[in-house]
Amino acid sequence: MTARPDLPTAVCVMDPAMADHVLPEELRTRLSAVVRLVPGPKSPATQATFPDALAEAEILISGWGCPRLTADVLAGAPRLRAVMHAAGSVRPLVSDAMWERGIVVSSAADANAGPVIAYTLALITLAARRTLTMAAGYGGEWKDFASRPGADGSTVGIVGASRIGRGVLAGLRRSDAGYRLLLSDPYVTDEEARRLGAERVGLAELCRRSAVVSVHAPLLPETTGLLDAGMLGLIPDGGVLVNTARGAVVDTEALTRECVSGRLEAYLDVTEPEPLPPGHPLLSLPNVLVTPHIAGAQGREVRRLGEYAAAEIERWVAGEPLLGAVTREALPHLA
Structure with a gap:
């Protein structure tokens, strides 16, 4: 034609x-x-x-x-x-x-958001069950189901009510896992957070109360290193960080220390730097999953x-x- x-x-x-x-x-x-x-x-x-x-x-x-x-x-x-x-x-x-x-x-960010939301929801499902830690211990003494770190009733904290953050909240609301949802975003009101099915809290409170913290903030000067050593240190022992947003929102060195100690798990589709250099501890730790920026359309x-x-x-x-x-x-x- x-x-x-x-x-x-x-x-x-x-x-x-x-x-x-x-x-x-x-x-x-x-x-x-x-x-x-x-x-x-x-x-x-x-x-x-x-x-x-x-x-x-x-x-x-x-x-x-x-x-x-x-x-x-x-x-x-x-x-x-x-x-x-x-x-x-x-x-x-x-x-x-x-x-x-x-x-x-x-x-076309809306078209790219769907795959990222689906990928993040899958990671949160794994994270809420501390899948990496459970898998690393497979073959040892099994705990009864009631004492395992399962997803029912887990509190999930969403950092950033972005397009993807809102989609993740909607997906978590639709699930039957019984999640309690927290949201930290300076541009969202309490009423808007309630409409999204979440309780609006400050970042420090979100970290203190969440079993899983999922990052959805854009990378801006004010969000660079937002999840620093202080904030990561507030996440309870056995907590999990999920990041499918931008690597530099999280302090890589601080996260590495938390994961090397075994205190936190991490599921990372983005890192800072990206890619991580060969031999970086996050690439080999049993409680960390790093994927090569594949959450978006593939x-x-x-x-x-x-x-x-x-x-x-x-x-x-x-x-x-x-x-x-x-x-x-x-x-x-x-x-």
Whole structure:
């Protein structure tokens, strides 16, 4: 199918190894009804080569591997009016120059949230049962079921009422495990927390009362190292930390000390640094599970991101509101 020349031009710029998975042929065909889709670079774009790809673009379909949209880049993209990000966070991509140009930004973070929520709920289920510790002791003397550290009645503390944090709360409410839910977030009121099925508390109280602490705060200057030695030390003996947000929200050295002592378990999909260097204690401890940032869309799931971006493009061309719109005011508080 030949696209009509009067349609707006859209350029896809992301890691070429991902592009065909995010935007398979059937999605490209769907988009050809509303845009003239121009292939992006066949090799990873750089700040030097990026402007060439955007010279004609009115819409940028971005994703993992797309360079930052600096003022210099935008100078070579005089027609660019919208950026549809077929991935989660747009913070590494967006610059002040975009807002000054009035460029519309949309993120497929909602589409990426589903897999992260499901993954986190699975980890919390394992964490509430202290699965790693129980598995490490398998083959020794078995305790009766009543004395095992099971999930019934466990208190789970959610740090951050982000998109994913709220989804995790909803999933925990729907479970029949009898969780008591705590929430720490400075931007949430007591009433809003109650609507989410949780009790709003300060971070220190959340740590003191929670058997499982699950991190869902965005990485901001004020959240870097938020779970430091003092906060981790408040979590009761046998407690568990789950982190599928950003590694730097947790003090890695402090967490390592707690896990080496055997006092805490940890289930980490993100770390600081990422990846951890070879031989790091967290990689070999029996009470720690480290996975390589796989909670988000993986494999065939990444098509969801392309579908979301395609639908946003269709809405934008039709003059309809965008579901994933990102504003300058909201950006500092997003993951």
